[in-house]
Amino acid sequence: MAEFKHLVLVKFKEEVVVEDVLKEMEKLVSEMDIVKSFVWGQDIESLEMLRQGFTHAFLMTFEKKDDFTAFASHPNHVEFSSKFSTVIDKAVLLDFPVITVKSPA
Amino acid sequence: MAEFKHLVLVKFKEEVVVEDVLKEMEKLVSEMDIVKSFVWGQDIESLEMLRQGFTHAFLMTFEKKDDFTAFASHPNHVEFSSKFSTVIDKAVLLDFPVITVKSPA
Numbered sequence A, B: 001m002a003e004f005k006h007l008v009l010v011k012f013k014e015e016v017v018v019e020d021v022l023k024e025m026e027k028l029v030s031e032m033d034i035v036k037s038f039v040w041g042q043d044i045e046s047l048e049m050l051r052q053g054f055t056h057a058f059l060m061t062f063e064k065k066d067d068f069t070a071f072a073s074h075p076n077h078v079e080f081s082s083k084f085s086t087v088i089d090k091a092v093l094l095d096f097p098v099i100t101v102k103s104p105a
Helices: A018-031 A065-073 A075-087 B018-031 B065-073 B075-087
Strands: A004-012 A037-042 A056-062 A088-097 A099-102 B004-012 B037-042 B056-062 B088-097 B099-102
Touching: A004 A065, A004 B004, A018 A037, A018 A056, A018 A075, A018 B099, A037 B088, A056 A065, A065 A075, A075 A088, A088 B037, A099 B018, B004 B065, B018 B037, B018 B056, B018 B075, B056 B065, B065 B075, B075 B088
Parallel strands: none
Antiparallel strands: A004 A056, A004 A088, A037 A056, A037 B099, A099 B037, B004 B056, B004 B088, B037 B056
């Protein structure tokens, strides 16, 4: 069965202390074994036109889709999402089964 | 040194045969050893409001930022990007050094 990814691109509100949000996100993920991996990054270099204002990408991987579904509906995640929605200017979410074309040797 | 990711979210034009674009993308990646891994996915399930019309995510990973820079400026990629821009309705790109919070056990 395919791995499943939860991808979130974000532009934070200007006054937001991103480090604080990251701490909460790390706490959420560390408490939930169901999240297989979690990486993120900040793009402050590429062309603004291509980024369209988005600055951060968050990428969680789950063993299977059911795990993501359980994560998404878990009270901890629901509570986090509710707070998260107040600190962002905009976001795009994509959730998808992973198709691997090339994997690290 | 951190791995580097190249993330592209896309909404294709309606008349586009996505399979054909994917084949070209797979060819590009398979020809360039510098691309460490390449996965993608299609989200046709989550809320349209959250997806904002984007349907596909493409995610390439490089050993280091210099490899991405070399990839981005390589004639094969430049040629592909030029074609790619004609088949998409919209796209967001984010390029970033990877910060790993949780890695697969």
